[in-house]
Amino acid sequence: MRRLLVEEAINIRQELYVGMTVDRERGETLLIVSAEGGINIEQVAQAAPEKIARASVDPLLGLRDFQVRNLAAEIELPRSLWRAFVPLTLNLYRVYQNLDATLAEINPLVITTEGRLTALDGKIVIDDNALFRHPALFDLWDISAEAPEETEARKFALAYIKMDGDIGCMVNGAGLAMATMDIIQHKGGRPANFLDIGGGASAEKVTAALRILLADRQVRTVLINIFGGITRCDEVAQGIRTALEEIEPTVPLVIRLAGTNAAEGQRILADANLETAHALSEAAEMAVARSLAVKV
Numbered sequence: 145m146r147r148l149l150v151e152e153a154i155n156i157r158q159e160l161y162v163g164m165t166v167d168r169e170r171g172e173t174l175l176i177v178s179a180e181g182g183i184n185i186e187q188v189a190q191a192a193p194e195k196i197a198r199a200s201v202d203p204l205l206g207l208r209d210f211q212v213r214n215l216a217a218e219i220e221l222p223r224s225l226w227r228a229f230v231p232l233t234l235n236l237y238r239v240y241q242n243l244d245a246t247l248a249e250i251n252p253l254v255i256t257t258e259g260r261l262t263a264l265d266g267k268i269v270i271d272d273n274a275l276f277r278h279p280a281l282f283d284l285w286d287i288s289a290e291a292p293e294e295t296e297a298r299k300f301a302l303a304y305i306k307m308d309g310d311i312g313c314m315v316n317g318a319g320l321a322m323a324t325m326d327i328i329q330h331k332g333g334r335p336a337n338f339l340d341i342g343g344g345a346s347a348e349k350v351t352a353a354l355r356i357l358l359a360d361r362q363v364r365t366v367l368i369n370i371f372g373g374i375t376r377c378d379e380v381a382q383g384i385r386t387a388l389e390e391i392e393p394t395v396p397l398v399i400r401l402a403g404t405n406a407a408e409g410q411r412i413l414a415d416a417n418l419e420t421a422h423a424l425s426e427a428a429e430m431a432v433a434r435s436l437a438v439k440v
Contacts, residue, residue, distance in 0.1 A: 147288075151264075154254065154256055154262060154264060155256055155257040155258070156252075156254045156255070156256060156257070156264075157254070157255045157256060157257050157259075158179070158254065158255040159180070159181035159182040159252035159253070159254050160177070160178065160179060160180075160181040160219070160221070160252060160253040160254065160255070161176070161177065161178040161180065161181035161182075161185055161188070161249070161250070161251045161252065161253065162175075162176070162177050162178075162232075162233055162236065162249065162250050162251075162253050163175075163176050163185065163236075163247065163248060163249025163250065163251065164176065164201070164236065164237060164240050164247075164248055164249070165246060165247045165248075165249075166246050166247075167200060170200055171203070172200045172201055172202060172203060173200070173201040173203070173207075173237070173240070173241075174198060174199075174200060174201070175198065175199045175200075175201055175207065175211070175212075175215065175233070175237070176196060176197070176198055177196070177197045177198075177215040177216070177218075177219055177233075178195050178196045178197070178219060179195045179219040179220065179221075180192060180195045180196075181251050181252035181253060181254070182251065182252040185249075185251070195219065197214075197215040197218035197219050198215075199211045199214065199215055201237070206237070206241075207233070207234060207237040209230055209234070212229065212230045212233045212234065213226060213230060216229050216230070222255075224259070225255065225259075225261050228260075228261045229261060232250075232253075232261065232263070236248055236250065239268070240268075243268065243270055243278060243281070244270060244271045244274030244277065244278070245268050245269060245270055245271065246269050246270070246271050247267065247268065247269040248266075248267075248268045248269075249266065249267050250263045250264075250265070250266045251265055251266070251267070252264050252265060291306035293306055293337070293356050293359070293360055294306055296352075296356050297339070297352075297353075297356055299352075300349055300352040300353070301342070301349075302339060302340070302341060302342070302349070302352065302353055302356070303318065303338070303339070303340040304337060304338065304339045304340075304356065305337060305338040305339075306336075306337055307334075307335055307336055307337050307338065308334070308336075308362075309328075309333065309334025309335045309336045309337075309362075310333075310334060310336050310362055310363060310364040310365070310435055311328050311333045311334065311335050311336055311363070311364065311365050311366075311367055311431050311432070311435050312335075312336045312337055312339075312357035312358075312360060312363035312365070312366040312367065312395075313325060313328070313335050313336070313337055313338065313339055313366075313367050313369070314339050314341060314350075314353050314354060314357060314366065314367070314368045314369070315339065315340060315341070315368075315369045315370070316340065316341050316342060316343060316370050316371065316372075316375045316380075317340060317342075317343065317371065318340050320369065320371055321338055321339070321340045322338075323424075324367065324369045324424065324428070325338065327424060327425065327428045328367065328428050328431065328432065330428070331428045331429050331431075331432045332432050333428070333431060333432035333435055336357075336360060336362055336363050337357070337360070337363075339353055339356070339357065341353050341375070341380075342375075343373065343374035343375055346379060346383070347379050347380075347382040347383035347386055348383065349383065350379070350380050350382075350383025350384060350386075350387070351383045351384075351386045351387040351390070353383075354366070354368075354383070354384060354387040354388075354391075355387055355390070355391060358387075358391055358393055358394070358395070363395055364395055364434075364435040364438040365395055365396050365397075365398060365431045365432075365434045365435040365438065366393070366395060366396070366397045366398070366431075367398045367400075367427060367428065367431040368380075368384065368397065368398070368399045368400070369400050369424060369427060370399075370400070370401050370402070370403070370409075371402050371403045372401065372402065372403030372404035372405060372406060372409075373403055373404060374404075375403075375404070376404050376405045376409075377401040377402070377403060377404060377405045377406045377408065377409030377410075378405040378408040378409045378412060379409075380401065380409060381401065381408070381409035381410070381412035381413050382412060384397075384399065384413065384416075384418070385412060385413070385415075385416045385418075388416065388418075395438060396434040396438070397418060398419075398421060398427050398430045398431040398434065399413060399418060399419070399420045399421065399427075400420060400421040400422070400423070400424055400426075400427040401413075401420060
């Protein structure tokens with residue numbers, strides 16, 4: 145346990161939900177209000193879709209009062225509470241906009257037995273790419289809510305997202321990382337993570353990335369796919385060799401190097417008795433096969 149939150153007990157008559165998130169299909173904010181709060185809104189959508197009201201928010205016009213009133217009427221919120229509900233929802237939208245959030249919700253928003261609206265719990269998710277605009281928020285970051293690998297990766301400016309597969313991926317470039325994950329899936333495997341070491345990654349950064357992958361007990365095989373442009377393959381190879389001198393891997397490694405200084409990188413790896421694949425398709429097949437062999 146990292147924190148203990150103590151709050152005043154509230155007598156609840158009804159639990160509601162109000163939140164907003166990104167509607168990626170329309171390129172707008174989606175405001176969601178429900179007469180069923182206290183549980184995941186996805187469960188409400190499946191079990192009782194008629195209890196959910198939605199409104200798209202035009203990014204140029206912003207959220208308007210009439211939209212909030214329409215949603216209040218749709219979920220049959222007592223009119224005596226509209227005077228409190230409208231500014232509360234508008235303020236939540238301002239927070240969502242001003243902090244570059246991808247999600248802002250109050251769940252549950254309750255009607256007390258005394259007939260008041262009270263926000264009992266809330267959640268906000270900030271777009272990681274916008275955090276540089278909000279340095280004050282770093283002190284509020286709840287690292288207990290994320291995978292420890294993601295916390296460690298942030299120390300080295302690595303783009304890392306934990307997934308539920310068993311093939312660890314280390315790639316340079318977001319597009320190549322997505323393609324690598326796709327081909328692993330296509331070959332019958334499941335990626336354990338998204339990890340982009342970025343352009344021009346140093347040997348130190350590569351060492352840190354590999355250390356994170358090898359520390360993940362879920363990983364059965366590591367696939368390293370580097371296309372050298374700004375990133376030099378010999379630097380990556382040196383980072384891999386350095387990491388393996390510090391940490392003895394308990395899972396097989398599959399490495400594919402192409403591009404700038406690839407031949408030198410392959411020589412460094414060969415000296416360390418590490419095998420390399422010539423093509424991404426071949427590397428993915430090797431990674432999947434070795435992952436299945438480890439499971440057996």
